[in-house]
Amino acid sequence: MKHLFARFATKTSEWAGKPVIFILALIAVIIWAALGPFFDYSETWQLVINTGTTIVTFLMVFVLQNAQTRDTRAIQAKLNEIILTSHAENRFIGIENLDEEELKRLDELVAKAAKGRGETEACRTAEAETGQSAPSKKAEARKRRVSAKQGKQR
Numbered sequence: 495m496k497h498l499f500a501r502f503a504t505k506t507s508e509w510a511g512k513p514v515i516f517i518l519a520l521i522a523v524i525i526w527a528a529l530g531p532f533f534d535y536s537e538t539w540q541l542v543i544n545t546g547t548t549i550v551t552f553l554m555v556f557v558l559q560n561a562q563t564r565d566t567r568a569i570q571a572k573l574n575e576i577i578l579t580s581h582a583e584n585r586f587i588g589i590e591n592l593d594e595e596e597l598k599r600l601d602e603l604v605a606k607a608a609k610g611r612g613e614t615e616a617c618r619t620a621e622a623e624t625g626q627s628a629p630s631k632k633a634e635a636r637k638r639r640v641s642a643k644q645g646k647q648r
Contacts, residue, residue, distance in 0.1 A: 500564065507561040510554065 526543050533539035574587045589600060
């Protein structure tokens with residue numbers, strides 16, 4: 495059931511994001527508005543558009559949220575892999591789980607480093623504040639890559 499809904503959510507979000515769907519929705523609203531005088535702008539006429547848009551919006555929230563959550567997780571996994579195999583700081587892995595205040599503080603430290611005050615200063619400050627010194631996962635990842643390359647060459 496999980497995989498079925500995931501596939502449905504992906505296909506629906508791709509479908510809903512196409513310009514032709516927007517145009518069809520716009521045409522439906524124009525037709526509804528044009529029919530207003532024929533129905534004397536009655537409550538039933540208004541109820542049709544209100545009910546239809548409410549139902550579509552309610553259901554699309556769940557579908558789009560599912561697709562967005564999976565996309566976010568995939569992007570996060572890719573970024574974590576890039577961090578592990580690059581010269582970036584390992585402490586950035588998993589920061590999506592920090593609370594809002596911690597994220598703001600980390601953002602300030604990164605901005606400070608980007609302004610030229612020294613990347614190492616910002617990194618040391620962040621490590622001192624959090625009391626963390628992450629083991630070198632990068633070194634382990636590089637060793638695995640080198641070992642794998644050597645194994646393939648043999």
